[in-house]
Amino acid sequence: MAIKVRQPGLLTTVQDTGRFGEYALGMPPSGAMDVFSYQVGNYLVGNEEGTAGLEITYFGPELEFTEAAIIAVTGAEMPPKINGEEAPTWEALEVGDGDVLSFDYLKNGARSYLAVAGGIDVPVFMHSRSTYTLIGLGGHEGRALQEGDELEIGESPSGSEQVGKSVDDDHIPAYSRETELRVIIGLASYRLTEESMEEFLNTTWTVTPDADRVGYRYRGGELKFVEREQPAGAGSDPANVVDFGYPIGSIQVPGGVEPIVLMNDAVTGGGYATIGTVISADRDRLAQTKTNDKTRFRSVELDEALEARKQRLQQMEEIRQALE
Amino acid sequence: MGRSDETELAQARYSYGGDEYVFVELSEAMSLKVNFRAMAITNKLRGENIEGITDICPSNASYMIRIDPDVLHPDDLISRLKELDEEVGDIRGFELETRVVDVPVMMEDPWTHETLMRFRDRHQDPDATDLEYSARINGYDSKEDFIEALLGSPWLVTMIGFVPGLPWCYQLVPPEEQIEVPKYVRPRTYTPERAFGFGGGFAVIYSVEGAGGYQLFGRSPVPVLDVQQRLKDFQDSIVFPKPGDVWNYRRIDREEFDRLEAEVEEGAFEYRKKDLVFHPDRALEDPHAYNEEILGVLYGD
Numbered sequence: 001m002a003i004k005v006r007q008p009g010l011l012t013t014v015q016d017t018g019r020f021g022e023y024a025l026g027m028p029p030s031g032a033m034d035v036f037s038y039q040v041g042n043y044l045v046g047n048e049e050g051t052a053g054l055e056i057t058y059f060g061p062e063l064e065f066t067e068a069a070i071i072a073v074t075g076a077e078m079p080p081k082i083n084g085e086e087a088p089t090w091e092a093l094e095v096g097d098g099d100v101l102s103f104d105y106l107k108n109g110a111r112s113y114l115a116v117a118g119g120i121d122v123p124v125f126m127h128s129r130s131t132y133t134l135i136g137l138g139g140h141e142g143r144a145l146q147e148g149d150e151l152e153i154g155e156s157p158s159g160s161e162q163v164g165k166s167v168d169d170d171h172i173p174a175y176s177r178e179t180e181l182r183v184i185i186g187l188a189s190y191r192l193t194e195e196s197m198e199e200f201l202n203t204t205w206t207v208t209p210d211a212d213r214v215g216y217r218y219r220g221g222e223l224k225f226v227e228r229e230q231p232a233g234a235g236s237d238p239a240n241v242v243d244f245g246y247p248i249g250s251i252q253v254p255g256g257v258e259p260i261v262l263m264n265d266a267v268t269g270g271g272y273a274t275i276g277t278v279i280s281a282d283r284d285r286l287a288q289t290k291t292n293d294k295t296r297f298r299s300v301e302l303d304e305a306l307e308a309r310k311q312r313l314q315q316m317e318e319i320r321q322a323l324e
Numbered sequence: 325m326g327r328s329d330e331t332e333l334a335q336a337r338y339s340y341g342g343d344e345y346v347f348v349e350l351s352e353a354m355s356l357k358v359n360f361r362a363m364a365i366t367n368k369l370r371g372e373n374i375e376g377i378t379d380i381c382p383s384n385a386s387y388m389i390r391i392d393p394d395v396l397h398p399d400d401l402i403s404r405l406k407e408l409d410e411e412v413g414d415i416r417g418f419e420l421e422t423r424v425v426d427v428p429v430m431m432e433d434p435w436t437h438e439t440l441m442r443f444r445d446r447h448q449d450p451d452a453t454d455l456e457y458s459a460r461i462n463g464y465d466s467k468e469d470f471i472e473a474l475l476g477s478p479w480l481v482t483m484i485g486f487v488p489g490l491p492w493c494y495q496l497v498p499p500e501e502q503i504e505v506p507k508y509v510r511p512r513t514y515t516p517e518r519a520f521g522f523g524g525g526f527a528v529i530y531s532v533e534g535a536g537g538y539q540l541f542g543r544s545p546v547p548v549l550d551v552q553q554r555l556k557d558f559q560d561s562i563v564f565p566k567p568g569d570v571w572n573y574r575r576i577d578r579e580e581f582d583r584l585e586a587e588v589e590e591g592a593f594e595y596r597k598k599d600l601v602f603h604p605d606r607a608l609e610d611p612h613a614y615n616e617e618i619l620g621v622l623y624g625d
Contacts, residue, residue, distance in 0.1 A: 023379040023390060025563045026485035049357070077503075094504060128564075135488055137551050186339035187347050232499065233384065233525030236506040240604050242354045243492055243526065245381045245388035247341030249422025269383055269485035271507070271524055277342030305343040306393060 002067045002118070002153035005145050006100070007271035009061035011212075014120050014139035014151075016052040018264065019128035028266045029248065030130035030138060032112055033287030036316065037066040040167060041115030043320045044072035044092045044156030051119035052129035054145075056112040058290065061112075061145060065095045069153055070117035070162055076288060077111030078173065091166035109175035109288040118156035132265060134214075149321060165263040165323050171289060173317065178204075180284055181261075182308065183276045183300050183304040187250060188241055198255075200275065200297065205259065207293045216286065219255040223256045225273065235271060243271040249278040251297075261286065281308035304319025336409060338402050344391050346401050349386040351583065354525050355561040358385045359482045359494060360604040363568055366404065374404070383483040383565050384492060385528070415604050424478070424570040424622045426596035427529070431455070431471055431542040435516045440540045448512040454539040458522065460506045464620050471575070473543070474504065477615050479527060480607075481569040489531035489549030491565035510536035512540045517545045520573070527573070533562075545584040546593055547575070554591045570600060570618055598622050 005012075015038065018031025018266050032038035032055055042051050054061075060078050073080045073089045080087045081102050081158045087093055089112075095101065103112070122140050132141025189197065205218035225238040233242045239254055246252065246262050252272040261278055263286070270274060278286060279300065288293060300308075337349040348365075351358045359382075366382040369389070375507025381388045391401060412418065432455060444450040449457040459470035479493035482501040496503060507523040512535060515521070519530040521538030529537060531549040549566055550558040556562050567572075576584070587593040598621050 019380050020390070023486075023565075024491055027560070027563075045477075072583070135549070135551060136535070136609040155508070181597060184340050184342050187341060188349065190337075231351075231353030231485040232502065234352075235504070235506070235524035240507070240524065242352065242385045243486075243524065244349065244383045244386040245347065245483075245485065247345035247347065247388065247390070249342045249344075263612060267486050268381070276347065278341045280344050301341065302340050302398060305340075309343050309393065 002065065002069065003151040004064040004066055004147040005061060005147060005151070006064055007062035007148055008145040008149070009056055009103070010155065012056040012132065012145040013055050013131040014122050014207055015055045016102070017115065018130050019132070019138065021243075022126060023268055026268045028132065028264060028268055030213075031266055032113065033130070034075055034113070034284040035112070036173070036312065037151060038113045038115075038280060039316060040090070041072045041074040041113045042318055042320050044074070044090070044162065044167065045070045046156070046162040047115060047116045047117060047119055051118060051121045051154070053116065056103070056136050058106055058110060060101060060112065061073070062102040063097065065099045065101070066097060067153070068096045070094055070156065070160065072115045073099070075112040075259070077107040078109070078112045079104040079107070087090040088166065088245070090172050092162040092164060094160065094163045097143070103319065104304055105201040110162075110290040111287055112281045115164065116153050117158060118154035120128045121154040121298045122151040133169040134265060136165060161261055162323070167319055170318050171249040173288070174284070175288045179289050180298055181282045182279045182300045182305065183251065183297045184279060184302060184305055185276040187247070187274040187276060189275040190275035191225050191285050192275055193224045193226055197275070199223060201299055203295070205295045207289055207295060208258070209291045209293050211289070213263055215260045215266060216289070218259045219257070220249055223259075224252050225256065233324050241271055241273045241288050243269055245269045246274060249280065249283055250274045251276050251278065257305040263287070279305040279308060281305070281312045300302045338405070341388065341505065342544060344390055345390045345397070346391065346398050346405070348388070348405060351385045354385050354494065356480065356494065356496065356604070357415065357608060358420060360385065360415045360420075361412055362387045364415050364418050365408045366413065367589060368408050369405070374401070374542050377401070381485070381487070384494065387554065395543065412466060418604055419424070420568050420602040420604065422568040422570060422600050422602050423597050424568070424572065424600045424618050426622060427544060427571045427573050428546060428576045428584055428589075429520045429542045429544045429573045430576050430578065430582065433543040433581070435542040436519050436543050439512065439516060439519070442514075443508070443512045446508050446512060448484050448506060448509055456542050458503070458539050461505065473501070473529070475573050475575050476570040477612070478570050478618060481565050481567055481571060482526070484563065484565055485566060487532055487534065489563040489565065490528055491548060491569075493527040494525060495527070496570070496607055496615055498611060505539050507537035508539070511535055515540070516543065518545055532603065546595070547586055549570055554589065564595070568602070572621045572622060580592055
């Protein structure tokens, strides 16, 4: 045993990069929602990319270490405390046997990540340690952490030389209550009327309370579908299509009133018309939005999405090298 | 029943799903032929082991590919997919190595009945059961006639997803015999696991308990998802259904339901299934005759 869960927080799960390659079985990838913060945590403590850590949502846990460890807290502004004393984020810290890590109230963002040198050692299920709570697999017993849980820490690949290393300020993201997400319009976007597509892109949407690892639901406008005789197999509602696959990041509008962006624990397919997809580089920021935050969607072409992807990977590589 | 009644080869729609997915809608309308095409194209693609592809997901009238765009540019993939589409053409002569499976289902079981009564306020017709309503709007005189149509011909598994292991099934009958029902007006917040449901043109088995909007007709005593992999049919995968499976939903009574459920509990249950080389041509030309033959393979000795 190495971490004892005194208080679990609102929703704390073991996550890594995700369980890819099983989408055709209906298995979403799960994994850290904000990949940037999660990976940078691993760089800070000297872990290999993809080592499992904890994703901490909205309200932090209280964790007791039963052995010395090197840790880093990244992501949302949810100030960590060690034995009640405020501790820095985006920095590798040393904790000793008996130290208690807790968190102050969330100030900005939505999800913090705890990286531990050596990683959270839970069994690998289908080549990932990520928790998928819907059917109870992966992570710690397939569920969010509970009071009294005990977690093992894996073998650390590095020593204490990481302690005190931190991420440069200009690489630390600032989370705002207003976010712009870039979207590639497509999929079944032909189902929306032209005016409604314009409205979708011009509306400032509000994140509803229904915003979790499966997806984010928004309110703020009403979109209309092109009238048609529904094709065979689709069902009678104009929002319905013949059931098809949903990409991670894809946007659907059931009933025309509440756009949903699917995230890491997505349903992998279904019969609602999808109208576009949030680009991969912007999903980290999406994961740091929360209920009542404002969001606008901006249409971009593939080239811009690929360029944004490249820049994000370059930035992560720079951070990784600086911390080596 | 000739080919002319099938949807003509529609122009496929190629689309980017962000920077990591390519989505191809072969047709807006469902048909057996379009699903055969989706399967043929994705099977060919799988055989090519192209670097940079992480997921190949055939679906009902479409398919989706997840890629690592740092390795494979979406446009390069789309070029190849267009060539594969040409090669597959109207799937004439295409063969599918698959299996035919016996799937027991109890119609009007107490569990889905309790559920559908609980959510009557979310349904098109609060005064009828889902089965009564679906029979009526599909022009059947009685519930029994409707059940006979549902269970009288086998089904093709055309897509897996929504949640792990959930199979969408499309019946191997001519277009004019396809049953079609709307989904609930507002989705239920609860569906028992293994519920046998129907929405749009598709029958499903809910693999896990959860929300759902399909009409509820019955329940299977045996799982389609076994995360612990206790049962023999799940040794290689936690998910039993495969796209291209031919499933025969067989009506069972409460006694058999309880017996099979107990067999699952003991870990002894195994699906009755036989290997099958499936010929889409024949399923399109004379489905009923071909179905007889397929059921002979499944139930003959």
